[in-house]
Each structure stands twice: as C-alpha cells, then as structure tokens.
Amino acid sequence: MKNKITIALVVFCFCFGWYGLAKAEFQTEQFLDIYEEYTANEQKELAGELERYLSGIGTGIGWASFAWKIKTICQPGKLAVTGTQQISMLRVLVKNYPEFKKEFLAYSLLRAYEYTFPCNTQEPK
Numbered sequence: 001m002k003n004k005i006t007i008a009l010v011v012f013c014f015c016f017g018w019y020g021l022a023k024a025e026f027q028t029e030q031f032l033d034i035y036e037e038y039t040a041n042e043q044k045e046l047a048g049e050l051e052r053y054l055s056g057i058g059t060g061i062g063w064a065s066f067a068w069k070i071k072t073i074c075q076p077g078k079l080a081v082t083g084t085q086q087i088s089m090l091r092v093l094v095k096n097y098p099e100f101k102k103e104f105l106a107y108s109l110l111r112a113y114e115y116t117f118p119c120n121t122q123e124p125k
Helices: 001-018 028-040 044-067 082-098 096-100 105-116
Strands: none
Touching: 028 044, 028 082, 028 096, 028 105, 044 082, 044 105, 082 096, 082 105
C-alpha cells in the first residue's frame, strides 16, 4: 500500500508540480531570458528558484565528474560555486560561443564548467 501511495504522489508532483517551468529541456538562451526577466522585475523568489535549479544541475555534474573520475573539469577542491556564479559562467560561455544559446541547459552548464575550470584547454567541447 505504501508503494502505491508513493508512486501516486510522485506522479502527481511530476504532472502538476513545477514541470511547466523547471524542466531538463530548457535551452540555455530560454533559461537566461527567463532569469533576466525575473531579476529585471525584481521577482527575487522566482529568480532564486532558477538559481537553485541550476545549482542542482551543477551538483550533479560535480558528483558525476568525481564518481566517474572524469578530468575535464578541474575546479578547486574547496570552491563552492553558487547559482548566481553558474549563471555568470553561462553568460560568459554564450558570449564567447553563441552556438551554446540553442543547446540544452545542462549540456551548456557542463561546457561552462569546462571553460571556467579547464584542465587542459579553454575551448569548450
């Protein structure tokens, strides 16, 4: 019975929760535009939600890099990157490589990490 309730709750949250806005299919440009709109209109709570969403993706990138021992990102060990800093990293990447505007957000963030904290080169892959 507990499993059925848990599954129903997960399905409900997926279907009726933040699905409309916070989704993995964000394009980088779309995400940055929405973030800019929120900050311009002083909607700090919504901008903060987007920062936390981006931080979650960044945490996943960090753990995957650590667990799989991937050495494309050489972030200093004691440095904690905030959502605001990740947005800045994305802006720099898009400014220097406009083709990343149309890429999925998570992919662009990975490349922004590689660009910001390179091990060998500054060129995103």
